[in-house]
Amino acid sequence: MKITSVAFLGFVLAALIVFRLFPAGKRWWVLLAASAVFYLTHSVGGFFVMLLTALLIWFAALRVQKKKDGFSLWLRENGETADRETKKEKKEFYRKKQKRIVAAATGITLGILFLCKYYGVYASGLGDLFHIKLWTAEGILLPLGISYYSFQLIGYLVDVHRGVTDAERNPLKVILFGGFFLSVMQGPFCRWDALTPQLCAENDRKLTFDEYRSAVLKIVGGYIKKLCVADQFAPIADEVFMNYTQHKGFGTVLGVVCFAVRLYADFSGYMDIIIGVGQLFGVEMPENFRQPFFSNNMAEFWQRWHITLGAWLRDYVFYPILKSNAFKKMGKALSAKAGANAARTIPTYLGLLILWTLIGLWHGPELHYVFGVGILQFVYIFLGEITRPVFTKIDRLLHLDGRKLPLRIIRSLRCTLLMMFAWIFFNASSVSAALEMLKNMFAQPKPGQVTSVFLAAGVDGQMRTLIWFAVCIALTVAVDVLHEKGISLREFLSRKPYPVRLAVYLLLAFALIIFGAYGGRFSTGDFIYTGF
């Protein structure tokens, strides 16, 4: 069931009606059933893999909780009599047991993820390299959203271990958390303590008409981003990236720009749809984007782009790495030999390098992912950090104010260009293809190269399409400017008189009808991030 299909809208409507008919405390059953139906329409085999993972995590979380409770019980019984050293020993004993359970469950979950997503690529690569025949996991299915639900469930288990939340006794609630139909496909990465209380809310909060309207507008906005922007830019981007040897100069530049716009509209459009649908069910999903192209530097970009992935990896990977014994030892050694500054920065950068490599790997096992949205991002951030004092001095000398508009625009453009460069590697079929594209980009730019791309992509009306592209980019920037200023378009619109609102609704509806990429002449693709 594609999110862009009429079937999905019907599914949401039916689920919403049933959801509202159920008593408040039982509504999570409807969400569970809807999630199961949604998942099963995509993959039956994948559903059982997801179920297995969720049950494993549920069981592991209960075991962890039991160990925690075991220590608490021991403390209650022996707290007054035991000395400090014994308490410490006992605590460490229970902690180690918990850690073992967490490590085992995480290892199995990541093992399944590795087998389904990564093993085949590495096995065939190694086989080719050493001319040996390896089992390439042929026939092993890739469950829908495996990278999302695996991480989300691991996060829950770690939260139980850390004491952020108690283990859930009902396995169905853990299954719902992992396979919730609004987050399972391509996020956002949700935390147990933020999502589950909403999914399983006991109180009956009726939505007002304005809230329904606001949610529907968010959904419509998401569909416009996906169908009118992302999928209209897609044929040009696809043509340039797939047939990269045939396009040069302006043609390649156009393809790269189109991909950047497409990726943003596709991913943020999906999030808008999901957030809007969530609001209809009284669930607030976390925002995954915050005007990323207005970032001053690359570190900020990643705090505004795919926010929940970055936050998840920071909390569950980066901080644990920094706090690990190995890193602590390294810090101490560096402190003795190279000073406090090195002891602070070197482990941090090493942790960041591991983090970014993992982010790259999360997108896919291929080198172009690891480099484009992994190591290259680390290089950007690292260079940004080490050159920061120099740029601060230059700013001071030239009396440049980073808060002023011209400098902000320049910095935003810098970030955008750096990301476009990285996305060439991200979207190309290989690193060598990306390098070839980069070479072609600077080869004899001629205006006719744009026409060649349009002809090859089979897109009619070049001038009108280019105008539409320009309008889309201008509108995206305008909307983001308003959001950056804290202006909510939905709230702004709700304060306007009815005729104005009606005119805007009609405009949105007909924009979707006329400029939407749907019907026989389009093969509306899946969302890009569903593939991860």
Place this chain on the structure above:
Amino acid sequence: MKKKRFRLFIKVVAALVSFWAVFFLIQPFFVPKFIQYEAESTVFAHSFFALPENSVDVLFFGSSEMYCAVDSDRLYSKYGVNAWNFGSAGQTMAVTPYYLYEALKTQSPQTVAVEVGGIFYKNSDLDASEIAWNYAPMPLTKEKIASLEQVLGSKTKAHLHAFFPLLVYHDRWRVLNHQGDSDAGFDIDYVFHPEKYDGLYPRGFSAYQNIHQQNYDFAHSDTALKEIPEESRNAVDAIAEACRRQNIRLLFFRSPAVVWTRGESESVRRFMEGRGLEFIDLNDRADELSVSGKTDFCDGKHVSLFGAVKVTDFLAKILSA
């Protein structure tokens, strides 16, 4: 509370009415108008439905292979045969019964002649452009919906094409009124101005002016028999039944074509004979017609203006027989 609900009701009604008003206002602009050379379905359909009732004696049906081959104006002016080409680009045999049903609503011809070039095509072979060529210019009737349903294999899709063509052709904002940048015969105007095309295609005949020399050798072409798809068989039966009901003479023919083989010809002949239907393959009579690969084709499928003269003169004899 009651007043508030009433106001909400009024707002919802106003929104729905406004939406549909705008929808049906802009929809005609997006429906394709085929007025370009080699895909003139809109002009053909408009000219046909503008004819006085019961004013045609011979009606021709088929695809571009028919309407470029039969000079109906020559048939009338030279042989006195009051003929009309009611074809459309990409018209397959499965589509022809629908054109026949529409035609018989206003005309009572003595003879119906169907070109069989599209007999081996399946409904699934029709692409979006061909479906548009065949159906977009035609009036909204129950026959249209039934035919669309058969061709598209879906009731929903058929209703979408028939009632809400904006949803099917919405992407034409790229080419509307855009000279020289239209694809596959899509229109070059927002609205259809019939007066611009008066007399341009007399009696539905569209001459193909270009000549491209072909290696035409029907006698030595492939002899392998080919299966006629079920939808084409059913269509032939439907055409025969409609003609039988109104006592119309029915003739199936194949215009000269380089891509046509002896095996295909034989397959059609056997099928037609099995149903007691009259079929003439002009490729079999190429010598009689003096068809030449040098001058009589504009491509492998279509005859040129010179080829059309030969076909027309030959058919005139058949029709007057």
